[in-house]
Amino acid sequence: MKFKGQHILSTQQFDRMGLLSLFAEAKKMEKVIADAKKGKESKILAGKILATLFYEPSTRTRFSFEAAMLRLGGRVLSNADMMQTSSVRKLETLEDTGKVVSQIADVIAMRHPEKGSVAVFAEHSDVPVINAGDGSNEHPTQALLDLYTIWKEFGKIDGLTIGMIGDLKNSRVQHSQFGLLKNFKVKYVLVSPRGLEMPAAILKEMGDMAKVVLTPEDMVEKADVISVSRIQKERFVSEREYKKFVGQFVVDSELMKKAKKHAIVMQPLPRVDDVAVEVDSDPRARYFDQVGNGVAVRMALLKVVLKG
Numbered sequence: 001m002k003f004k005g006q007h008i009l010s011t012q013q014f015d016r017m018g019l020l021s022l023f024a025e026a027k028k029m030e031k032v033i034a035d036a037k038k039g040k041e042s043k044i045l046a047g048k049i050l051a052t053l054f055y056e057p058s059t060r061t062r063f064s065f066e067a068a069m070l071r072l073g074g075r076v077l078s079n080a081d082m083m084q085t086s087s088v089r090k091l092e093t094l095e096d097t098g099k100v101v102s103q104i105a106d107v108i109a110m111r112h113p114e115k116g117s118v119a120v121f122a123e124h125s126d127v128p129v130i131n132a133g134d135g136s137n138e139h140p141t142q143a144l145l146d147l148y149t150i151w152k153e154f155g156k157i158d159g160l161t162i163g164m165i166g167d168l169k170n171s172r173v174q175h176s177q178f179g180l181l182k183n184f185k186v187k188y189v190l191v192s193p194r195g196l197e198m199p200a201a202i203l204k205e206m207g208d209m210a211k212v213v214l215t216p217e218d219m220v221e222k223a224d225v226i227s228v229s230r231i232q233k234e235r236f237v238s239e240r241e242y243k244k245f246v247g248q249f250v251v252d253s254e255l256m257k258k259a260k261k262h263a264i265v266m267q268p269l270p271r272v273d274d275v276a277v278e279v280d281s282d283p284r285a286r287y288f289d290q291v292g293n294g295v296a297v298r299m300a301l302l303k304v305v306l307k308g
């Protein structure tokens with residue numbers, strides 16, 4: 001697949017070869033990070049500017065996009081609170097903001113609460129736009145770093161069983177994980193609170209490869225990868241509605257006793273009563289390592305989008 005000059009909006013754009021080549025590139029980027037820490041900084045993207053436009057809260061995604069650009073010798077313009085401090089307040093449309101920012105930056109990373117909004121913005125941008133999360137729809141770069149984490153861990157993705165637990169209905173991360181995992185031969189074991197099941201369209205596509213189970217125990221017994229999502233509070237109509245679900249399924253040390261010895265626990269973070277803090281010291285926990293992998297993967301993506 002061709003990356004140079006492309007918008008990165010959906011996991012559907014990726015094929016197996018493209019993913020594997022991106023992972024190889026990300027592995028090289030880990031060396032670039034190590035060199036930078038020793039004072040030998042990269043100039044791969046010198047002269048380029050990344051703009052990060054965030055219409056929804058973020059810690060990891062925005063920082064790691066920005067760190068990725070800085071590690072490659074590029075520069076960053078950042079707005080972490082577009083809803084309050086940009087011309088949205090003066091009723092500027094997404095279309096116009098797209099035209100404007102693309103006159104200023106060479107690449108844009110954008111997060112927005114509405115499904116499809118990043119794609120609308122991208123249609124009006126003359127420079128590549130990378131989707132950093134659009135509502136409950138997709139979060140392709142998180143899924144890229146998640147698959148990179150799995151690939152690094154197991155040296156392969158084919159043949160694994162992926163357990164998914166949490167708010168499968170609203171988690172854009174798990175939706176995007178599936179979007180990329182489709183390129184490999186994997187099985188799924190899914191468990192969620194009743195009412196927060198995986199959307200029917202995704203279940204249909206998973207077909208025979210997926211098994212829906214009723215308890216977290218049934219899931220961890222089979223899973224090589226335990227992919228957890230928090231209950232996505234901001235997608236609920238009320239606090240009351242959200243509270244019905246939070247804390248129902250928790251990955252804790254008790255549950256981990258039933259998990260495979262070689263299994264890994266992934267969570268994009270933030271966690272909220274879904275992975276107990278006691279699991280942090282379990283050698284199978286990978287959620288903090290994922291954050292570091294995210295910088296390397298976003299470096300790889302920025303490089304291939306800007307330079308090929």
Ligand code: NCD
Pocket residue numbers: 060061133139142172173229230232268269270
């Ligand atoms: C995720 C997101 O924003 O979708 N966070 C992240 O990017 N690391 C997951 C979440 O908020 O639950």
